[in-house]
Amino acid sequence: MNYRIALFVSFVAVLFTGYSVVAQTMPKDELVFLTSEWKGERFPDGRPKIPDALIERAKKIGIDDAWTVLKNEGYLNQFEGGWKFIHNDVAVVGRAVTAMFMPSRPDVEKNIKERGISKQGRKGNTNTWPIETLTKGDVYVADGFGKIGGGTLVGATLGNAIFSKTGNGVVFNGSARDLQELQNIKGFNAYVRDFHPSFLEEMVLMGLNSPIRMGNTMVLPGDLVIAQREGVLFVPAHLAEQVVVTCEFVTRKDQFGFETVKSGRYTTGQIDSQWTDEIKVEFLKWLAQHPELGTMTRAELDKVMSKRTW
Numbered sequence: 001m002n003y004r005i006a007l008f009v010s011f012v013a014v015l016f017t018g019y020s021v022v023a024q025t026m027p028k029d030e031l032v033f034l035t036s037e038w039k040g041e042r043f044p045d046g047r048p049k050i051p052d053a054l055i056e057r058a059k060k061i062g063i064d065d066a067w068t069v070l071k072n073e074g075y076l077n078q079f080e081g082g083w084k085f086i087h088n089d090v091a092v093v094g095r096a097v098t099a100m101f102m103p104s105r106p107d108v109e110k111n112i113k114e115r116g117i118s119k120q121g122r123k124g125n126t127n128t129w130p131i132e133t134l135t136k137g138d139v140y141v142a143d144g145f146g147k148i149g150g151g152t153l154v155g156a157t158l159g160n161a162i163f164s165k166t167g168n169g170v171v172f173n174g175s176a177r178d179l180q181e182l183q184n185i186k187g188f189n190a191y192v193r194d195f196h197p198s199f200l201e202e203m204v205l206m207g208l209n210s211p212i213r214m215g216n217t218m219v220l221p222g223d224l225v226i227a228q229r230e231g232v233l234f235v236p237a238h239l240a241e242q243v244v245v246t247c248e249f250v251t252r253k254d255q256f257g258f259e260t261v262k263s264g265r266y267t268t269g270q271i272d273s274q275w276t277d278e279i280k281v282e283f284l285k286w287l288a289q290h291p292e293l294g295t296m297t298r299a300e301l302d303k304v305m306s307k308r309t310w
Helices: 001-016 028-034 052-058 063-072 106-118 126-132 157-164 177-181 238-263 277-286 298-306
Strands: 091-105 137-142 152-154 170-173 190-192 203-208 212-214 217-218 222-230 231-235
Touching: 001 126, 052 091, 052 222, 052 238, 063 222, 063 231, 063 238, 091 126, 091 177, 091 212, 106 203, 126 137, 126 157, 126 203, 137 212, 137 222, 152 157, 152 170, 157 177, 217 231, 222 238, 231 238, 238 277, 238 298, 277 298
Parallel strands: 091 137, 137 170, 170 190
Antiparallel strands: 091 203, 091 222, 212 217, 222 231
């Protein structure tokens, strides 16, 4: 709660220091500052833009391996479990668009809505405003402070709107309604705390594309979201490529190891430690015979092995 209060105070401060705040959005320079480790392309609002091709590769990696890479880099608070979801076989992977909701307070909600509608061209309730910002490959991630009854941030109508914009699902620290209808959106999934028949009420948007708390994690706009049956992993944008490349290698290494250990060519101890030059040469020859697993140069192999702590 202290974090939410501090963030709210920062928004108030922004209003009185000359920044232009659009629909509760964090100023671009502050977002760039918080994600300064990211050196790639950004969206106009400053959100890191992880390449689409990397996101597609991330859909094929395992959350366990990805978590291990982050842990070894010192990122210990990136996983959150305990979700309910619509489908247990539809992963949600993409760039985070974040939203922070708070319990409604009449004076604050009135001011926010008046500014959003009259000065910024917004329409409807504030829970629809984040949807307007979504693009293909995004994952809508919202902190609804765990509210279940009256905390239904998505139903059939909004679910269809979100999927049409992103081709992706959502992760909400809140609830969802219209489960039967949501199940019919092919390719869509929602990771929520629970499902409930109520309508959304007494909630107001207080942060859009700002840092949010999701259980025991901090999520920044542009983070790579990997939601699978085990739970949800939030990968900092600047580590996304390292995580994907390492996980891809682990998959290849495991398959190579299974075959060579089974044949008696190498022992498990040899495969699960730093590799000799002989093993590296043999691995690259083996990989060339399995194009479905992708390609890898000797330099790339040496680099990923040099960081091996898994």
